[in-house]
Structure formats: C-alpha cells, structure tokens
Amino acid sequence: MSARYMVTTPIYYVNGSPHIGHAYTSIAADVIARFKRLDGLKVFFLTGTDEHGQKVEQAASSHHIAPQALADKISQAFRDTADKLNISYDHFIRTTDTNHKQGAQALWKKVAESGNIYLGAYEGWYALRDECFYTEDELTTQPDGKKIAPTGAEVEWVKEPSYFFRLSQWQDKLLSLYENNPHFIGPESRKNEIINFVKSGLKDLSISRTSFQWGIPVPGDENHVMYVWFDALANYISALGYPESQSDLWAFWPANLHLVGKEIARFHAVYWPAFLMAAGIELPARIYSHGWWTVEGEKMSKSVGNVINPSDLVDEFGLDAVRFFLMREIPFGGDGNFSRESLIRRMNVELANDLGNLAQRTLSLIARHCEGKLPRQDEHTVEDKALLSQAHALLGQARIFIDAQQFHEILEKIWQVIRACNAYIDAQAPWALKKTDLSRMETVLRVLTDTLRVIGTLLLPFMPDTMGKLLTQLGIPKGEYSFASLATPLPEGTILPPPQGVFPRYQPAA
Template sequence: MTRRFYVTTPIYYVNGAPHIGHAYTSVAADVMARFHRLAGDEVFFLTGTDEHGQKVEQAAVAAGVAPKAFVDKVAADFRAMADAMDISYDDFIRTTEPRHIAATQALWTRVARNDAIYLDAYEGWYALRDECFYNEDELVDGPNGQKLAPTGAPVEWVKEPSYFFRLSAFQDRLLALYEQHPEFLGPYGTRNEIISFVKSGLRDLSVSRTSFSWGIPVPGDDKHVMYVWFDALANYLSALGFPDEQAPRMAFWPANLHLVGKDIARFHAVYWPAFLMAAGIELPKKVFANGWWTIEGQKMSKSLGNVVDPRALVQEFGLDAVRFFMLREVPFGGDSDLSRKALIARNNIELANDLGNLAQRTLSLVARNCGGIVPERGPATEEDSKLLAQVALLPELLSAQLERCALTDALEEVWKTIRACNAYIDHQAPWALRKTDPERMAHVLRVLLDAMRGIATMLQPFMPGTMGRMLDQLGVAADERNFAALEQPLPGGRALPPPQGLFPRYVEAEAE
C-alpha cells in the first residue's frame, strides 16, 4: 500500500525580499519530499506566499504601488528563489488567490458555527512588525522607557472592534495534545517554550481588524478583515481543495510535517491546532521549528546590510554545495551561522576531498584498468561484506533520522560510510592489485562502485543535481535510482562514461 506524505514550508511573508532563512526551510522541506518520493511514497509538497496584512499594505504604500501589484512582484521573487534552489514543490499557494480566499472563509464559517468566534472590542498591545498581539506581562522594557514585544518589536496600544477566537477554551486540549503526542512538536527547546506559554494561561485571540482593508473579508461582515494568521495558516488546507472533502488532494490531510522558523512556532503549535479543533478537523502530525541564521556571527538585518540572498551564494559556490552546507553545518533545529570560511571548508574537505575524490579515484581506475566496464561481482571477503552491509543499512538509518527531522545526523550517517569507503580503497590499494592480483582488483572496484551507488542514491534528496551526475557516471539508469532499486545489483558489463569531477575545490581569491 502506497503511503502518503504531505510536507509544507511556512508561506513566506511578502513585505521583503527572500533571504537565506527562507531558503533554509525550503531546502529542508525539499529533502523530506524528495526522500519520501524515492522511498516510494505519494508526496505532496507545498510552499507559497502570505500576502495580506497591515505590514504589506504599508510596504505597498511606501513603494507607491497598489497592494496587489506589490505582492505580485514579491511573490514572483519568492517563486524564483525556490526554483533557483531546486525546490521540488508540487504547488505554490498565494493567499490572494480566489481558491485560498474561499477556503479561508469556509474555515472561518465552520469555526464560527461551532461558537468559537464572537464579536467584541479589542484593546491591548499590538506589534505591527510581528502582526501579533501581546499580553502586558510579555512586554520588555526598551530604551527611553519604551515598551517592546519579547521579539524586540515596538508595540502600540490598539483599540478597535474585533472578532475574537475562544482560544482560552482550548488550553487543556492543547496541553493534552503535547503530552499525549510528544512527537507533535519539536525540537525540544521550542516544545518546552510552547508548553510554558500555554500553561501560563491562554486568552481569547483577536482575529479581525477594521483599521485597514488589505485582507480577506470576514464572512457576513466585510467591515472586518481576518487576522493575518487565521488567513495564512489556512493555506495548508486551501491548497488541498478545502472545503471540498472529495477533492483528490484532501486525501493528503492531515499534514505529516509543517516545517517552520522558530519565530512562528507559536502560531503553528498553538493557534493552528486550536483553529482546527474548533472546526472539527484532524490535526497535523508534526510541527518542527528550525533555528535562525546569523551572518559571520552577526544577526542578519537590513540596517547592517548583511541580508544574504541565497541565489548570490549559489552563483559563487554552486547550488548543491550551498544546499549541503545549510543542512550539514549545524544540527537542524538549532541556530546556524553563515561563514565563508566554514562554507569553503565543508566544500573542500567533505565534498571535494571525501566524496569527490573517492568517486574520481574509483571511476578513473575502472576506466584505466577495466576498460570503463562495470566488473562482475566476485567472491566477497570479510572487508567487502562489512562495507556493503554498512551501505545497505543507509535507507533504514536515514529514514529513522528524517522521521525525527535530524537532517544533519542523516548526512553524518552517509559520511560515516564515505569515510569507510576511503579507508577501504586505501587499505585494498587496487592500483597495486593491478599487478599482483587483477581479478581481486576488479572485485574491489566493483565493491566500491556498489557502495558509491548506494551513497549517491541516498544523497539525491540533499544534492539532486550533482548526485544525478554521479549516478550517470556510475551507469545507473533513471529507473534504478530509488531506494527499492538498491536491492538489485547493477549488472556487470555495463559501459561507463568517462569520469568527470563532481565537486571543484574552491580557492578564495587573494586580496589585491
């Protein structure tokens, strides 16, 4: 029976240009989607843009254009960023699309019908930058006695008519969710923060605004537009065809994994499940929050001028080197630092030396000594069997690591095998066997070809382009590149193309 796997990125807010943080979450989700496709699962992978709200309206005014023209341009830039990073999304949802507006209004209607929304007036602290309301006890003191949100964003006292969502009524159910399903929310630090926040007491949530108009109208009361987070979170359903329960994509609900930045974990792990509970809709299975990026040890900010467009990195270092670095440098879920020195080191040591050199040495020996033909499998020594057994375990090991969103640990499992291959080739010395035992030399090279096929197959989700080229050089056909195909050895006698380098070493240009 084919399993379904539904993975999402957050939909990215269009008040600014895409940066390395957006690319990071997208690449992580892409690895998940590609891995499950190779495992034989039916996958739906969603990304997109969040285009309503007061910040967007103000950014459009500042740019001197209508909000729709403004979001069209920025949304196109986010899609271009996803394409440049080779993100294999199945749909790109925009919250200004008619299908999303209709679905969000249907979700509101269902929640309201279940008596979870009521009309009142809102009076309290609002942070425009966060599009979020904060309680008095959450505020911190800023310079000159100014009140700030816990994120550091300025807050203002807002008073206006508002619809409220009965969030307080879901406190116990949310705590029960976290306790009974510890896998629902990760990583550990974010989980503890969210549980602490909910235990401190939930107040009803203002879910509409009347002071601006760039948003989805509340059904039956178009003086109000929906709170941007009620609108944004609904995208995970609207892309599936909600509220049409018979829509083919609705079979993918509930989502298996929402990947989000840790700054929006509260919205996904508190508000979203509460909205769904109120609507009587099954909850997603997992919300996992990744960390933030600093640049050369400094916080990324427009004022410092250090906001990094991932496409510029790709242009300089190559796409797969950047994808690899993002998920290799720091355990996924923690904060990461983008350092040129670290990126170059990862490229040169692990990609060019460990993997690229292994492939080049092996394939060059096959080309020179075996006529560029895949040797037949021979009798296996203990060393041969040990290495091939390590490779055979990779699908199971990586599946377990990705199940817990440990993408960095998954890469380490592969690198243990790459290091074992390098130790094996050094110890077996096939270049010496060519003179003393050519038959054994051919067997050793065959073991290395089989091991590298397994490695390249498992690394496809992380570095699809380069691993595709590596599998080409190993003589692996397009229909032999999924995990199930690894159970069948490649036939001997297959001709290989001339070997070519996979990962060029990066040499930093000397300063004049």
C-alpha cells in the same frame, strides 16, 4: 495506491526579499519531499507566499503602488528563488488566490458555527512588525519608555472592534494533545516553551481587524478583514481544495509535517490546532521549528547590510554546495552561524576531497583497468563485507533521522561510510592489484561502486544535480533512482560513461 506524505514550508511574507532563512526552510522541506519520493511515497510538497496584512498595505502605500502589485512582485521573487534552489514543490500557493480566499472563509464559517467566534473590542499591545498581539508580561520596557516584544519588535497600544476566537476554552485540550502526542512538536526545547506558554493561561485571540482593508473579508461582516494569521494558516488546507473534501488532493490531509521557523512556532502549535479542532478537522501529525542563522557571528540585519541573498550565494559557490552546507553545518532545530570560511572548508574537505576524490579514483581505475565496464566480483572478504554492511545500514538509519528532521545526523552517517571507503581503497590498493590479482582488483572496485551507489542515492535529496551526475557515471538510469532499486545489483559489464569530476575544489577569485 502508494502511501501519501504531505510536507509544507510556512508561506513567506511579502514584506521583504528572500534571504538565507527562507532558503534554509525550503531546502529542508525539499530534502524531505525528495527522500519520501525516493522511498516510494506519493508526495504533496506545499510552499508559497503570505500576502495580506497591515505591513503589506503600508509598504505598498509608501511605494505608491497597489498592495496587489507589491504582492505580485515579491511573490514572484520568492518563486524565482525557490526555482533557483531546485525546490521540488508540487504547489506554490498565494493567499491572494481566489481558491485560498474561499477556503479561508469556509474555515472561518466552520469555526463560527461551532460557537468559537464572537464579536467584541480589542484593546492591547500590538507589534506591527510581527502582526501579533502580546500580553503585558511578555514585554520589556526600554529606558526611553518604549515597550518591546520578545522578538525585538516595538509594540503600540491599539483599540478597535474585533472578532475573537475562544482560545481560552482550548487550553486543556491543547495540553492533552501535547501529552498524548509527544512528537507533535519538535524539537524538544520548542515543545517545552509551547507547553509552558499554554500552561500560563490562554486568552481569547483577536482574529479580525478594521483599521486597514488589505485582507480577506470576514464572512457576513465586510467591515472586518481576517487577522493575517487566521488567513495564512488556512493555506495548508485551502491548497488541498478545502472545503471540498472529495478531491484527490484532500487525501493528503492531515499533513505529515509543517516545517517553520522558531519565531512562528506558537502560531502553528497553539493557534492552528485550536482552529482545526474547533472546525472539526484532523490535526497535522507534526510541527517542527528550526532556529535562526547569524552571519559571521552577527544577527542578520538590513541596517548592518549582512542579509544574505541565497541567489547570490548559489551564483558564487554552486547550488548543491550551498544546499549541502545548510543541511550539514548545524543540528536542525538549533541556531547556527553562516561563515564563508566554514562553507569553503566543507566544500573542499568533505565534497571535493572525501566524496569527489573517492568517486574520481574509483571510476578512473575502472575506466583504465576494466575497459570502462562495471566490474564483476568474486567472494567477499571480511573487509568487503564490513564496508557493504555499513553502507546497507544507511537507509534504515536515514529513515529514522529524516522523520526526526535530523539532517546533519544523516549526513554524518553517510560521511562515516565515505571515510570508510577512502580507508578501504587505500588499504586494498586496487591500482597495485592490477599486477598481482586481477580478480581481486575487480572485486574491490565493484564493492566501491556498489557503496558509492548507496551513497549517491541517499545524497540525491540533498544534492540532486551532482548526485544525479554521479549515479549516471555509475551506470544507473534515471528511472532507477529509488531506494527500492538498491536491492537489485547492477549487471556486471555495464558500460560506464567516461568519468568526470563532480566536486572541484573551490578556488576564490583572484
């Protein structure tokens, strides 16, 4: 049986429509899932929607509809967006699914049986927008006296009966976890924030609410519903059939990677491992949180009107160009700025000029001078060997960067080879060799096609549609899209389809 790999996005909260931040996480997870499949692994890629909580109940009430109806509508919008972005998820979970409710309740019972849950009363600062409790020292006070959470959300003082998780008992074990598993949290800056938070002292965590009803009932006490984060985090195991541990899907646990936004790093890197340790369940291998996007230098805001709908972006610029830009523009883990100018520049310079033009020149020369057949090759020169060596090194480099979630580094290494190819074709001038050395011309074109095959295969996870078209033009059957197949040269004389451009230049509408 092939090795297994599980990657997850957070489940997206149904209090608003999908935006570029959601697309960013989903595309990153999709790149990893596709990469691992190409590398021969059996992959389980999980995404979905988080549908319970006070905000959903209140939003549904304001629209005079049932919470389930609101959840159905917005969850479908997230699924439609994932499909439009060509996200190759294996399962789309909803926290209103019956099997998820059963899994979350089973996790609660397991944690309770370990003595880590008790009934008390909660009194403290609560941010409805974040569905999160904050301590006094985390808040700032505005001139009008309002208290604000670190996320910018307004907080209010609440008091109600609550079940608590004994988070305070897990401080030392969490710190040992981070110390013994230095790659458990990424990037490094986020890991330091989490460690400092845990070192500052952990208080027991309120994990139930009685002030609203839209949630999963607490087992044995239906006056309480689960705190939305206990419910939501359980999705990662309920999707695998928890508490049933004999299913084929359960073999994917523990997850290899949870990808999340930095605003929910604490829930995943502190609360989630504590819940799992209390329940005696293995921990995920890694939790990586990325940064936020601004838009043309401004924070995304409904009031400003600059929230980007990813579907609109795809309609205007094309799917693979958008996928490429989001993975290329900034180091994954840091904050970044979305600008149309940057997107168009990358489309025209890197996609159209660098890669598109290289492929078009190479394939057109083969069509014109080699009867449209894959050329044969003679002995390689130093220049040939240097280019092929650089190309063949890409896979090993990409494996390292994919496991570090450094997508921009993979793309930069690939573009170094693309730029080297363009320098090579200019220096070798195969169009001139047609008149002086036919055998050398064929060798040069074959070196270029072999290098383009590596480039196209490694770019498949990022741009599956356009790279599929490129590989088809290189004579590679879809069934041979894999990293392992790169070790087997394509037979000379393979008839190639007529060349077609893969990346036209972007021309703004008049």
